[in-house]
Amino acid sequence: MACRPDGLDVLVVGSGIAGLSAAIELSGQRRVAVVSKESGGGGSTRLAQGGIAAALGAGDTPEAHAADTVRAAAGLGDALVAQAVTDEAAEAVATLARLGAGFDPGSLAKEGGHGTARVVHARGDATGAEITRALLAAAHQRDVPVMPGIFLVDLLISPDGGRVTGALVWDSEEKALRRIYASTVVLATGGYGQLWARTTSPRACSGDGLAAALRAGAQVADLEFVQFHPTGMDLGRDPRPLASEAIRGAGARLRDSEGEYLHGPEGAGDLAPRDVVSRGMARRMAELGTDHCYLDATMLGPDAKAIGARFPTFVAACLSAGLSPDRQWIPVSPTTHYTMGGVLTDSEGRTTLEGLMAVGEVASSGLHGANRLASNSLLEGAVIGRRAAQLIVAAGGPVGPRPVVPLADALGAAGASEHISGHALDRDSLRRAVQAGAGVARDAEGIERLASYLATATPTGPDGPGTWELTNMAQVARVVAALAARRPESRGAHWRTDHPTPRSSWQVRQVVQQLGGELAVGDLAVNEPVPAELPAGRYPAAVGGPTAITG
Numbered sequence: 045m046a047c048r049p050d051g052l053d054v055l056v057v058g059s060g061i062a063g064l065s066a067a068i069e070l071s072g073q074r075r076v077a078v079v080s081k082e083s084g085g086g087g088s089t090r091l092a093q094g095g096i097a098a099a100l101g102a103g104d105t106p107e108a109h110a111a112d113t114v115r116a117a118a119g120l121g122d123a124l125v126a127q128a129v130t131d132e133a134a135e136a137v138a139t140l141a142r143l144g145a146g147f148d149p150g151s152l153a154k155e156g157g158h159g160t161a162r163v164v165h166a167r168g169d170a171t172g173a174e175i176t177r178a179l180l181a182a183a184h185q186r187d188v189p190v191m192p193g194i195f196l197v198d199l200l201i202s203p204d205g206g207r208v209t210g211a212l213v214w215d216s217e218e219k220a221l222r223r224i225y226a227s228t229v230v231l232a233t234g235g236y237g238q239l240w241a242r243t244t245s246p247r248a249c250s251g252d253g254l255a256a257a258l259r260a261g262a263q264v265a266d267l268e269f270v271q272f273h274p275t276g277m278d279l280g281r282d283p284r285p286l287a288s289e290a291i292r293g294a295g296a297r298l299r300d301s302e303g304e305y306l307h308g309p310e311g312a313g314d315l316a317p318r319d320v321v322s323r324g325m326a327r328r329m330a331e332l333g334t335d336h337c338y339l340d341a342t343m344l345g346p347d348a349k350a351i352g353a354r355f356p357t358f359v360a361a362c363l364s365a366g367l368s369p370d371r372q373w374i375p376v377s378p379t380t381h382y383t384m385g386g387v388l389t390d391s392e393g394r395t396t397l398e399g400l401m402a403v404g405e406v407a408s409s410g411l412h413g414a415n416r417l418a419s420n421s422l423l424e425g426a427v428i429g430r431r432a433a434q435l436i437v438a439a440g441g442p443v444g445p446r447p448v449v450p451l452a453d454a455l456g457a458a459g460a461s462e463h464i465s466g467h468a469l470d471r472d473s474l475r476r477a478v479q480a481g482a483g484v485a486r487d488a489e490g491i492e493r494l495a496s497y498l499a500t501a502t503p504t505g506p507d508g509p510g511t512w513e514l515t516n517m518a519q520v521a522r523v524v525a526a527l528a529a530r531r532p533e534s535r536g537a538h539w540r541t542d543h544p545t546p547r548s549s550w551q552v553r554q555v556v557q558q559l560g561g562e563l564a565v566g567d568l569a570v571n572e573p574v575p576a577e578l579p580a581g582r583y584p585a586a587v588g589g590p591t592a593i594t595g
């Protein structure tokens with residue numbers, strides 16, 4: 045490894061938009077380094093297509109953007125966080141442009157759930173790739189070390205259990221475990237979409253940072269809320285390529301597997317919010333006993349080249365599978381696309397643990413609630429990444445924690461039970477089980493089957509990143525199943541066919557903490573200030589530390 049980042053002020057884990065935004069803001073002010081387990085920014089950022097939302101159009105305001113964000117969040121969005129993020133959206137886009145991101149001039153796109161056109165994009169549908177290119181170049185220019193091939197294994201904790209002091213990492217070049225000490229660790233490890241067999245999330249999104257934070261005793265929230273995108277493409281690829289909403293915005297139509305329009309000849313329903321379209325598709329697929337619908341984009345151009353001029357990523361994916369979208373319908377089905385749950389933070393990235401911050405998709409800041417508004421996640425990473433960095437600079441030392449949420453109920457064991465004869469778990473079986481039990485349509489029976497399967501499942505494999513990822517996925521999946529089971533209502537992206545409506549008594553966020561090998565859960569009312577006298581987050585004595593998964 046070119047640089048040994050020992051004794052850092054700030055260790056950023058993850059080189060997507062959130063981690064790089066934080067690191068670039070810190071450069072020149074703090075000794076900072078970025079590590080990531082894969083090269084070239086292996087997370088979701090580089091795959092983002094549609095764009096980044098900001099109130100830039102004539103007559104648009106951050107307040108209107110915040111209102112749309114909260115509306116999409118189905119009763120669980122934090123209005124204060126939404127306002128804080130949308131207030132800084134224009135500045136975040138300007139900063140990305142200053143850093144070199146070449147946004148397409150002139151046109152703002154309108155996406156589902158937004159009251160007006162406010163989505164900025166770059167190189168058509170290659171927004172994330174352009175942002176990644178620009179941020180990596182900007183980090184390089186500012187001498188911020190960005191080190192690929194460094195896998196976060198666990199967080200390091202001070203001997204008194206009061207503070208995160210760095211990270212235990214696997215250095216894939218040296219093939220060795222190392223400790224990197226830092227006053228503050230910023231987790232920017234992305235989401236946990238890889239838990240599902242059908243996902244657009246890349247392999248890197250296995251919930252590693254979330255699981256490490258959980259083991260360290262941080263509170264996590266909202267894990268049952270997972271956004272399903274209606275048009276993940278069934279082309280035999282993993283992760284699935286995405287047919288962005290903009291393609292339906294341009295006139296493409298959804299058809300069932302028998303060729304009938306899903307929403308009638310007018311197709312007004314084709315552009316309803318993602319959760320609504322996904323549920324409609326799931327119902328129709330169940331009726332017809334099939335596992336896909338079709339996206340008909342044949343009307344968008346006389347040939348693939350013409351369609352490709354507007355949607356190059358989409359057309360390239362079709363052609364690579366031998367399908368020409370000017371002549372053929374493309375098989376699609378609801379696909380896990382964004383994970384709303386994560387490490388509980390405030391709007392500046394503080395977690396419940398001193399010395400630990402979380403930004404981007406790994407975090408649950410309250411911005412997205414039960415359902416994310418399209419193009420708000422790149423925005424969240426850019427804004428809260430920068431806010432976290434500014435807080436670190438202002439704090440002058442380790443950043444203090446946000447208050448913890450009181451815990452009320454036991455939620456079960458954090459790991460597989462040692463007392464029941466278990467079964468070996470591999471990645472594919474885990475993903476299939478999560479897809480079956482916690483997919484678009486959920487019910488008590490299916491979730492219980494998943495929970496029982498996970499309770500006796502022991503991840504197997506040689507010590508190393510593959511097995512650690514699997515362990516992390518199993519730990520996160522247990523929490524997903526437990527929270528999905530505990531929430532007896534349908535809200536946002538969480539659709540319980542046995543409890544089909546929202547319940548006002550469940551207008552609360554579920555917050556989980558690992559205590560001595562057991563999980564405990566509490567409820568957090570939306571926007572409710574946490575009482576000041578509650579203790580700051582502390583590590584439960586028997587939890588956390590590198591030994592948790594390294595053996």
Ligand SMILES: Cc1cc2nc3c(=O)[nH]c(=O)nc-3n(C[C@H](O)[C@H](O)[C@H](O)COP(=O)(O)OP(=O)(O)OC[C@H]3O[C@@H](n4cnc5c(N)ncnc54)[C@H](O)[C@@H]3O)c2cc1C
Nearest residue numbers: 058059060062081087088089094095196234404405419422
């Ligand atoms: C196909 C697709 C299209 C999308 N389109 C849009 C869009 O148009 N607009 C929008 O707003 N959002 C979009 N999203 C969502 C958005 O891309 C993500 O929410 C966002 O990019 C997350 O950024 P991040 O920085 O939090 O994490 P990521 O970009 O996912 O980066 C995570 C980083 O953490 C690293 N990492 C993970 N685990 C470890 C570990 N154990 N050790 C070390 N490093 C680790 C990874 O290697 C990676 O560098 C899309 C997502 C997908 C999958």
